[in-house]
Amino acid sequence: MSLKRIDLLICCGSGCISSGALKIKDQFHNVLQAKGLTNEINIIETGCMGPCDYGPVLVVYPEGIFYKKVTPDDVEEIVNEHFLKGRPVKRLMLQDEEEKTFITQKEIPFYQKQVKVALANCGYIDPESIEEYIATGGYEALGTVLTTLTPQQTIDIIKKSGLRGRGGGGFPTHLKWQMVHDNPAEEKYFICNGDEGDPGAFMDRSLLEGDPHRVLEGMMIAAYAIGAKTGYFYIRAEYPLAIKRIKLAIAKAKEAGLTGNNIFGSDFSFEAEVRTGAGAFVCGEETALMQSIEGQRGNPTPKPPYPAVRGLYKKPTVVNNVETLGNIPSIILQGADWFASMGTENSKGTKVFALTGDIRNTGLVEVPMGITLRELIFDVGGGMIGDHKFKAVQLGGPSGGCLTTQHLDVPIDYESLKERGAMMGSGGVIVMNEEKCMVNVAKFFMDFCVDESCGKCSPCKIGLRQMQEVLKRIESGYGKEGDIEELQRLGETIAKLSLCGLGQTAPNPVLSTIRYFRDEYEAHIRDKSCANKVCADLMHYEIDKNKCIGCSLCSRKCPVSCISGSREEKYTINQLPCIKCGTCMDVCPVKAISKIPGMHPDVQLKREAEKLQQQNQEE
Amino acid sequence: MIKEICQKYAPHKDNLIQILHDIQDQDPQHYISPEAVDTVAEYLKIPANHIYGVLTFYTMYSTKPRGKNIIRLCESPPCYLKGSDNILRKLKILLGINVGETTKDGIFTLEFTACLGVCGNAPVMMINDDVYGDLTEEKVEDIIAKIRGRK
Numbered sequence: 047m048s049l050k051r052i053d054l055l056i057c058c059g060s061g062c063i064s065s066g067a068l069k070i071k072d073q074f075h076n077v078l079q080a081k082g083l084t085n086e087i088n089i090i091e092t093g094c095m096g097p098c099d100y101g102p103v104l105v106v107y108p109e110g111i112f113y114k115k116v117t118p119d120d121v122e123e124i125v126n127e128h129f130l131k132g133r134p135v136k137r138l139m140l141q142d143e144e145e146k147t148f149i150t151q152k153e154i155p156f157y158q159k160q161v162k163v164a165l166a167n168c169g170y171i172d173p174e175s176i177e178e179y180i181a182t183g184g185y186e187a188l189g190t191v192l193t194t195l196t197p198q199q200t201i202d203i204i205k206k207s208g209l210r211g212r213g214g215g216g217f218p219t220h221l222k223w224q225m226v227h228d229n230p231a232e233e234k235y236f237i238c239n240g241d242e243g244d245p246g247a248f249m250d251r252s253l254l255e256g257d258p259h260r261v262l263e264g265m266m267i268a269a270y271a272i273g274a275k276t277g278y279f280y281i282r283a284e285y286p287l288a289i290k291r292i293k294l295a296i297a298k299a300k301e302a303g304l305t306g307n308n309i310f311g312s313d314f315s316f317e318a319e320v321r322t323g324a325g326a327f328v329c330g331e332e333t334a335l336m337q338s339i340e341g342q343r344g345n346p347t348p349k350p351p352y353p354a355v356r357g358l359y360k361k362p363t364v365v366n367n368v369e370t371l372g373n374i375p376s377i378i379l380q381g382a383d384w385f386a387s388m389g390t391e392n393s394k395g396t397k398v399f400a401l402t403g404d405i406r407n408t409g410l411v412e413v414p415m416g417i418t419l420r421e422l423i424f425d426v427g428g429g430m431i432g433d434h435k436f437k438a439v440q441l442g443g444p445s446g447g448c449l450t451t452q453h454l455d456v457p458i459d460y461e462s463l464k465e466r467g468a469m470m471g472s473g474g475v476i477v478m479n480e481e482k483c484m485v486n487v488a489k490f491f492m493d494f495c496v497d498e499s500c501g502k503c504s505p506c507k508i509g510l511r512q513m514q515e516v517l518k519r520i521e522s523g524y525g526k527e528g529d530i531e532e533l534q535r536l537g538e539t540i541a542k543l544s545l546c547g548l549g550q551t552a553p554n555p556v557l558s559t560i561r562y563f564r565d566e567y568e569a570h571i572r573d574k575s576c577a578n579k580v581c582a583d584l585m586h587y588e589i590d591k592n593k594c595i596g597c598s599l600c601s602r603k604c605p606v607s608c609i610s611g612s613r614e615e616k617y618t619i620n621q622l623p624c625i626k627c628g629t630c631m632d633v634c635p636v637k638a639i640s641k642i643p644g645m646h647p648d649v650q651l652k653r654e655a656e657k658l659q660q661q662n663q664e665e
Numbered sequence: 666m667i668k669e670i671c672q673k674y675a676p677h678k679d680n681l682i683q684i685l686h687d688i689q690d691q692d693p694q695h696y697i698s699p700e701a702v703d704t705v706a707e708y709l710k711i712p713a714n715h716i717y718g719v720l721t722f723y724t725m726y727s728t729k730p731r732g733k734n735i736i737r738l739c740e741s742p743p744c745y746l747k748g749s750d751n752i753l754r755k756l757k758i759l760l761g762i763n764v765g766e767t768t769k770d771g772i773f774t775l776e777f778t779a780c781l782g783v784c785g786n787a788p789v790m791m792i793n794d795d796v797y798g799d800l801t802e803e804k805v806e807d808i809i810a811k812i813r814g815r816k
Binding site for chain 2: 060061063064065097098099101242243244245246247248250251252282283284285286321322323324325326327338339340341342343344400401402403404408409410440444474476478482487490491494498500
């Protein structure tokens with residue numbers, strides 16, 4: 047391999063691919079070929095670099111110059127100006143509002159507060175090359191463990207590091223390992239849970255795509271510690287690239303003799319296999335996941351017995367999350383004390399978060415535990431898009447809860463979030479601005495949970511549907527006094543009685559929004575008004591006659607023909623048949639049409655008449 | 666053909682999910698036919714009703730023939746917050762079908778999917794194995810036209 051003067055790193059995570067990274071890569075190949083530069087410039091496809099919103103992104107080494115939102119048309123200019131003449135292209139660099147230009151990746155505020163442990167190689171190496179992983183110290187931790195440590199010593203290191211499960215629950219990793227280690231059974235299994243179903247979380251995908259060998263190495267260290275000879279990666283079928291990369295990593299490791307018999311000359315033998323899901327959120331729950339690996343419907347089973355006692359194929363099993371495993375090689379190499387020096391008293395190390403929603407820098411970040419929400423959202427995430435205000439953040443997906451402005455200075459760790467009705471979950475951070483209606487958001491999460499409930503236990507199967515009905519009622523203007531209490535009562539019952547984590551946590555979004563945004567629920571029920579004009583039945587459209595020019599465009603485009611008028615008299619909306627599709631507002635050339643909060647009086651009167659009629663009939 | 670796919674796997678029940686994936690991927694209409702179920706049942710020596718139980722549990726399998734290209738629009742909250750409902754409206758108009766239906770020419774099937782994990786570029790959709798992000802109504806029009814042109 048000859049040395050090349052420039053390394054061009056192109057982010058080829060799913061995010062950047064979705065915004066066209068592969069076209070950029072092809073274009074670079076073409077241009078470099080045409081100019082005869084292939085011997086001088088090395089094109090490397092890396093995993094996710096983090097700032098998905100700037101995608102497709104490139105970093106050019108040795109300087110580490112960062113380019114954002116590159117299009118195929120920019121490629122020629124980068125090659126001519128930067129690669130040939132040594133003049134980096136300023137217009138493709140990141141600029142802030144004060145027009146300050148950030149030249150290198152390190153200078154960018156997005157990276158300033160980040161500490162990369164699990165993501166150390168993500169966006170830095172070619173995930174399809176085992177050599178690059180080894181060059182960054184890869185498989186050294188495995189070698190150290192297999193040749194110098196006993197399984198118990200390995201578990202002790204993890205215990206001392208304070209590592210807790212990164213998938214949601216935050217269960218101490220060493221405890222799971224210890225239980226299975228102490229079990230005298232001959233056959234044991236290790237499972238890596240890559241069924242990342244939480245909407246808004248994509249750290250496991252990024253890690254599997256960007257540094258698959260790290261996860262494999264973490265799995266092998268864990269398998270040695272508990273005495274398992276077989277490991278399964280269970281990855282959801284929605285992640286085809288992650289599946290491809292981990293399969294390739296396993297094949298390359300086998301080729302290099304890093305899996306198989308007597309690894310590193312020790313007594314330890316290990317084989318890894320990949321199993322894929324087929325679209326079922328509940329399979330992220332460990333007992334359901336094991337059912338799925340066994341070729342069954344993914345129905346959870348009651349715990350106890352815990353997987354550590356009776357797991358896959360009825361043998362003792364440890365199930366660890368992808369990100370948890372990604373931390374293990376670093377803990378072994380850099381020491382438990384180093385890892386424990388980061389974070390808070392009970393939550394050590396770093397955590398990867400996926401920033402999504404109405405936030406400026408959407409993407410993947412890794413920060414020390416204990417960072418505040420304010421730092422995460424405003425410093426790392428760059429704050430809200432446009433002039434919008436921060437309203438709430440949903441942490442931990444549909445199992446988590448909402449937090450608001452009053453919680454911005456709370457340090458993020460497992461306990462502090464739980465106390466406030468949210469949870470770490472897998473680390474999805476969905477940021478919402480002041481235009482969002484919390485009742486609508488809560489109902490959206492409830493719809494998700496109703497869809498994904500496996501139907502095995504009644505509290506989840508029937509109870510969630512009851513909650514959904516009440517929410518539907520509130521959202522469509524039929525809410526009544528006592529509905530909020532009904533939701534709380536149902537939510538608490540479901541949380542207590544459900545069989546698995548899905549049902550136990552599904553009421554959280556509703557309960558936490560009631561806790562912090564009760565006034566919005568009350569306005570929906572009592573005033574029949576959605577202040578944010580999101581819930582269609584609790585808002586209406588109106589034409590401002592002073593602005594209307596009588597062009598009739600709205601009337602002609604209205605799908606239910608409920609707008610009438612003339613050039614002289616201007617136009618009005620007949621509120622009763624209106625379906626609130628918003629077409630009129632979109633097409634109005636003079637912006638005379640606007641949304642008004644609250645149910646229109648005509649509609650209210652009609653509903654009251656209907657109600658009376660119904661009552662009369664019943665009598 | 667179904668038999669050949671089965672034989673790539675050992676006749677153990679736990680290979681069922683992978684076998685079903687392979688059958689569906691290789692079928693030109695991306696579905697699992699009753700005949701295929703019978704063949705798999707025979708190969709794995711399990712009752713066909715067990716296979717139907719699994720088939721209908723997981724949302725990615727289909728027992729109905731589908732189009733050549735399967736469009737899966739993400740229905741998760743981050744995409745919803747970024748306006749996936751507008752994209753859905755556009756797709757329905759462009760294709761003239763509802764979610765769960767296939768166009769008459771058999772080129773497209775429109776479906777919802779759980780989170781694709783590309784939330785940084787919401788709203789997103791996946792067509793076959795390719796993910797398209799930062800969708801706008803114009804972009805969707807473009808993508809559909811390109812695929813239509815390919816045939």
